[in-house]
Amino acid sequence: MKSIYVGPESDKPSFSWVSKDIFDTLKDEYNVIYFRAFKEIPKSFDGLVFIIKEMPPLSFFVNNWKSRKIYIPVDFFKSEKHINDASLLLKLFDRIAVHNDLLKRFIDSENVSNVDHYVKYLVERKEPQNRYMWLGVVDYIPDLLRNLSKYPVLSQIPHVFLTDLDHLKKSLHSVVAEGEVGHNVYDVDVTEDKVFIGNYCFEQWSESSQRAAFERSAFAVDFKSDRFYHSTKPPTKVQVYLANDVPVFVNDEHYAVEYIRQFGFDCYTMSDFVFPLTNEMLTSQSTKARQMWSLESIAQQYVNLANQTLSQTRKSYFGYGSIVFSLMVKKLVKLIQSSWNKSQ
Structure with missing residues (x-):
């Protein structure tokens, strides 16, 4: 051997x-x-x-x-x-x-x-609730905030945002400053288990909180800038969303758009976004995704x-x-x- x-x-x-x-x-x-x-x-x-x-x-x-x-x-x-x-x-x-x-x-x-x-962290979907999800490390929160400003329709929908809360608390002011756009200045509030940036609430990521979000969220968003380190990241989260039948919306310059579509998957951008989602957006893609990106x-x-x-x-x-x-x-x-x- x-x-x-x-x-x-x-x-x-x-x-x-x-x-x-x-x-x-x-x-x-x-x-x-x-x-x-x-x-x-x-x-x-x-x-x-x-x-x-x-x-x-x-x-x-x-x-x-x-x-x-x-x-x-x-x-x-x-x-x-x-x-x-x-x-x-x-x-x-x-x-x-x-x-x-x-x-x-x-x-x-x-x-x-x-x-x-x-594709790791696979779940069985339950009846979706009227909310959407985002998860990511603190480095991506400024991009999230900028895109939330760009697409105000998202502010009208309940959300679950999961990240490393300790890291966010330590770098909160720089994260908020980088994510502010124009006259959009965010108030912040910090509690033991939550961080509020404007009307957006960030909670601690864990496997259990992520599982619950995968099971119940109506859709997910994932935003990446065209900066080198962001644009050369693997499209892992989008793959995991597809494997869990969580419809995901990304910004136009997101690397996942080009990569995912070449395999015949639907990868939606915010230009396509409507809520409630259309039946086409709710079409299951998990079987193919789980086979293509299985551990084996x-x-x-x-x-x-x-x-x-x-x-x-x-x-x-x-x-x-x-x-x-x-x-x-x-x-x-x-x-x-x-x-x-x-x-x-």
């Missing part, structure tokens, strides 16, 4: 979603070894290493030159410059797998593949990644070594410049 290393392992839920849940289903095919530090991988190992999110240090490429390396950056890159700065390191990977097609435009490599998140289907995508990588021509030792040497020189120059600047 072939061994593969997967990591760096993290206690964050995202690590399970993107890797551990998936590789645990492949233990009949591979001897899966999770690592927390790159130095745990033997220098003599010549099999596959799946690297999730964290960019390895140069020493890893020097010490583990025998292994085949697949990099899955997930949400690692924050800007185009961030990718450019890592361009030489990226050339040392045998394959790069991205959760968003747009990233391919910025990564200079012939061996870039697509992978999806599997996504695990097969990872198997395909492994097979593609093992079948492709290995990087020449000269080519690999020349990139490593260039990076070592670059690092040395930075150290010299830093020392020089400190001495002045």
